Amino acid sequence: MHLVHLTASTLFGGPERQMLGLAEHLPGEYRSSFLTFRENGRCQAFLDEVRQRGFAGEKLRADFPKVRSVLRELTDRLAAMRADVLLTHSYKPNILGRVAARRLGIPVVAVSRGWTWENWKVRQYERLDRLNLRYLDRVVAVSEGQAQKVLAAGVPADRVSVIHNGSRVADFQTPDPGFDTKLHSFFPADTSVSHVVLSAGRLSPEKGFDVLIEAAVHVLRRCPTTGFVHFGEGVERERLEAIIRERGLTGRFVLKGFTTDLDRFLPWSDLVVLPSHTEGLPNVALEASAAGVAVVATAVGGTPEVIADGETGRLVPPGQPEQLADGIAALLADDRTRMAMGRAGRLRMQSRFTFAAQAAAYQKLFASLGSPTVFLQERVTCQQPPSPPSPEDRNAPTRPGRFGSPTSSTT
Structure with missing residues (x-):
């Protein structure tokens, strides 16, 4: 199975370490590659680390606000890479990645690490992200606390999994x-x-x-x-x-x-x-x-x-x-x-909080997605995205640790 991570990396920090840690701990039948938006050249630190560790890493030529160019290039890259699953990280990859992956019938898994509300502009993008998450195939929340926020955004509970980050002891x-x-x-x-x-x-x-x-x-x-x-x-x-x-x-x-x-x-x-x-x-x-x-x-x-x-x-x-x-x-x-x-x-x-446990949980999640062929057939027969859950569904009580399977070990 070929897993492609799409990110908008501006440095080699915590999320980037988590992506690479997962890639390094998955068994041999999984191949991991990385795509990143250019971010005015700031993506290079992450790409250097990706390649140093023996993985394929590329930067996209097109970027927002040239949405059509981005989607055309991203779709072509994913097709050429023969991606089986797209994992997206942060709001820009989540939103643009969903559209490109849908064109190819590739399942999309978003990793939700939290929203920063850093400034007014970012807050607007994050509002769009919360709406967009409702239409992805799975959303991985990195904690039970983040899962509560994802559910409150209207993502159906059966699409939400809690998989904790790993630690590098x-x-x-x-x-x-x-x-x-x-x-x-x-x-x-x-x-x-x-x-x-x-x-x-x-x-x-x-x-x-x-x-x-x-x-x-x-x-x-x-x-x-x-x-x-x-x-x-x-x-x-x-x-x-x-x-x-x-x-x-x-x-x-x-x-x-x-x-x-x-x-x-x-x-x-x-x-x-x-x-x-x-x-x-x-x-x-x-x-x-x-x-x-x-x-x-x-x-x-x-x-x-x-x-x-x-x-x-x-x-x-x-x-x-x-x-x-x-x-x-x-x-x-x-x-x-x-x-x-x-x-x-x-x-x-x-x-x-081990990467081995994290990788095992992701393997269960990937197995639950089904084959890319099944997803392609579903996209052909269902042109509209799934309807958002009703207010009653969104307000239904939930219990910690019950956000769907698989989960990593919980505290």
Whole structure:
């Protein structure tokens, strides 16, 4: 079976790692290839990684708003590749990929990781995406929390599967001590930082990093030798830099921008913090736990499925800087508990969030799709997309873990 992933990659980040992790863990009868929109050339980092790992990867020449050109090229590429299943990632691939795949009778599986509401324009595209998901053959939600949102968007329950992201425990077996020194070097020598709190992610409003900055003020009153470092870029940088200056945190809260070395820094942090207002299933939480680092995070989306409160970290309400600070300060002041939580987090990743389990769940899903010939016959006899579910269907009560089969192991 030839699986083609369609994405709009702008960097080699969490979603891209998940796509490649799945491809690497599927058995030999599955072949995986990758197509990406150009994104003004920013797709190259992902394509380089794809090819380095031995997979076929190509970028499309056409792009939005030239919709006809995109659909013509995408249809031709999928036909030439003899794709059996199209997996789409994010709103542009979901919408345009559905149309191209329908022309060929190829089943489409969208992977729903969450919606960012980064700005007004993105919010409009994401509204279209929620409507579009109703007409895809399957929607994979990366968490039970995200599945609730997908169902609320009107996607029929029998088309929704929960398959958790995988964690890369093996990648953190032998941390490089040089990155411990480098992590501490981000702070001025006269600050005497003894504990480093790390955060990572896109600098976007839904990620809540302004809340973390406010929490840092409270933490430093109780733990004055703490330093905060954030890896990631985004539209919020200038605003966050201004808040850091206004709160007197210059030199103590450092925005280091995007790094390809996050994996090397993570094991040397004392604590990882996720202050998000919304999440699908946060890769940072998975990777921090895989690295053996305790996590303080907001209890939103799929985060409680990753972090076991009181066992592998602490969960707090979103948008509450003082409660976030309490969780951070309590663990910074208790090395023994913090380190025990890190060890427990690593064990949790090994038992519940593996790429092997993820690949097995996807195999069941692919088997449930039927053959491409069956789909082609269905498209020929049914020219209209399926009707959206009735309001009664959309409002029907659901139970966690009952979003259709297959699912990965749940928490």
